[in-house]
Each structure stands twice: as C-alpha cells, then as structure tokens.
Amino acid sequence: QKEVEQDPGPLSVPEGAIVSLNCTYSNSAFQYFMWYRQYSRKGPELLMYTYSSGNKEDGRFTAQVDKSSKYISLFIRDSQPSDSATYLCAMTPMDSNYQLIWGAGTKLIIKP
Amino acid sequence: DAGITQSPRHKVTETGTPVTLRCHQTENHRYMYWYRQDPGHGLRLIHYSYGVKDTDKGEVSDGYSVSRSKTEDFLLTLESATSSQTSVYFCAIFDRERGGLDTQYFGPGTRLTVL
Numbered sequence: 001q002k003e004v005e006q007d008p009g010p011l012s013v014p015e016g017a018i019v020s021l022n023c024t025y026s027n028s029a030f031q032y033f034m035w036y037r038q039y040s041r042k043g044p045e046l047l048m049y050t051y052s053s054g055n056k057e058d059g060r061f062t063a064q065v066d067k068s069s070k071y072i073s074l075f076i077r078d079s080q081p082s083d084s085a086t087y088l089c090a091m092t093p094m095d096s097n098y099q100l101i102w103g104a105g106t107k108l109i110i111k112p
Numbered sequence: 113d114a115g116i117t118q119s120p121r122h123k124v125t126e127t128g129t130p131v132t133l134r135c136h137q138t139e140n141h142r143y144m145y146w147y148r149q150d151p152g153h154g155l156r157l158i159h160y161s162y163g164v165k166d167t168d169k170g171e172v173s174d175g176y177s178v179s180r181s182k183t184e185d186f187l188l189t190l191e192s193a194t195s196s197q198t199s200v201y202f203c204a205i206f207d208r209e210r211g212g213l214d215t216q217y218f219g220p221g222t223r224l225t226v227l
Contacts, residue, residue, distance in 0.1 A: 031169060041223075043202055043204075043219055100215070103154060
C-alpha cells in the first residue's frame with residue numbers, strides 16, 4: 001500500500017462547478033501538506049500548502065487537512081477552464097522536509 | 113520554473129546507448145533532485161543530492177547514476193538506456209517559498225524516448 005493515495009481521474013466537471021480533490025495518507029508523522037498544479041508539458045508548481053490541521057484559503061482555492069482521518073482536500077470554487085491541469089498532493093514529516101511523499105496526481109478537466 | 117534549466121528538453125535515443133541529462137541552477141541551492149513521471153505513477157524519486165559530491169538513491173534508482181561536481185549542475189546518466197526508461201524527467205531544487213515554506217521547485221522537464 002502506498003503512503004499517499006490519490007485518485008488519478010480524470011475528473012471532468014462543467015465550468016463554474018465546485019471541485020473537490022482529495023488524498024489519503026497512512027503516516028501520522030506527516031506535518032506539511034502541499035498541493036502542486038501541473039499544466040500539460042510543464043513542471044509541477046506549488047499551489048498551496050498547510051501545516052498540521054485546519055483550512056487555508058487563497059482566492060478560489062481552499063486547502064483542508066483532517067489529521068484524525070488522515071485526509072486532505074483541495075477545493076476549487078467557480079472553476080474555470082484555465083484550472084484544467086493535474087493536481088498532485090505531497091506531504092512530509094517535519095524533521096525531513098527536504099523529502100516529499102507524492103500522490104499520483106488527479107487530472108482535472110473543466111468543460112466550458 | 114524556479115531558475116532551473118534542463119537540457120536537452122527532448123531526446124530520442126536507441127536501446128543500449130548512454131544518455132546524460134543535465135540540470136542547471138544559478139542560486140546556490142544545496143539540495144537537487146531527479147524525478148521521473150509516468151502515467152499512473154506520479155512523480156518517483158530517482159536520486160537526490162545534498163551537496164557537491166554528496167548523493168543518495170531514491171525509490172527507482174536502478175539503471176541510473178548521478179554526479180554533482182559543481183553546486184550548479186546535477187547530471188543524470190542512463191548508462192545503457194532501455195525502453196522502460198522512456199519517461200519525462202524533472203529536476204527540482206529545495207528552496208524557501210515566498211510564504212516561508214521550504215519545499216521543492218521544479219524545472220521544465222526533459223522528455224526522453226528510448227526506441
């Protein structure tokens with residue numbers, strides 16, 4: 001079993017919908033949780049991160065961590081065709097944050 | 113792309129030939145990484161470096177070697193390329209993000225096809 005599980009999709013939704021992307025993990029030592037966005041034929045870029053539990057909001061994006069359930073989510077409100085990309089979750093323990101443990105990535109398609 | 117360049121950006125080669133991919137950074141980052149990305153597998157770490165001449169293996173290091181003789185360059189070598197090494201290869205560095213988080217930032221990738 002992988003340490004981080006993420007449904008690869010694709011997830012196809014109409015423009016304007018609320019999107020929910022999720023990862024589950026097994027290692028309770030993970031402290032930092034990151035979401036990267038990767039456009040086609042580009043490198044991943046850091047979108048958002050949270051530390052420990054709770055929510056973090058940045059514009060249309062909200063990252064949520066539930067450590068009791070070992071579950072993280074990324075919500076996208078008012079989704080746009082430009083949000084079409086692969087979204088990868090990554091996480092790390094506090095004492096070795098130079099190493100990331102990656103989910104497989106979810107391909108998101110926003111239909112105009 | 114975090115000031116990282118990768119070369120070549122595309123390469124087609126034949127089975128059994130040696131291939132070297134280069135990652136170059138100009139900001140004196142200590143940690144550098146090589147990943148491969150394949151459908152259904154996400155990013156998998158091949159090797160990483162934590163300083164000049166200091167390297168360590170990742171989860172998929174078989175068939176790959178690395179070298180770092182200068183801070184700015186991290187080379188990935190496929191000694192004898194196989195078709196299973198057809199992939200997109202990403203280099204990354206470890207840096208502090210604008211909000212204060214140390215994390216990995218990626219180059220543009222090299223698309224390698226082994227025939």
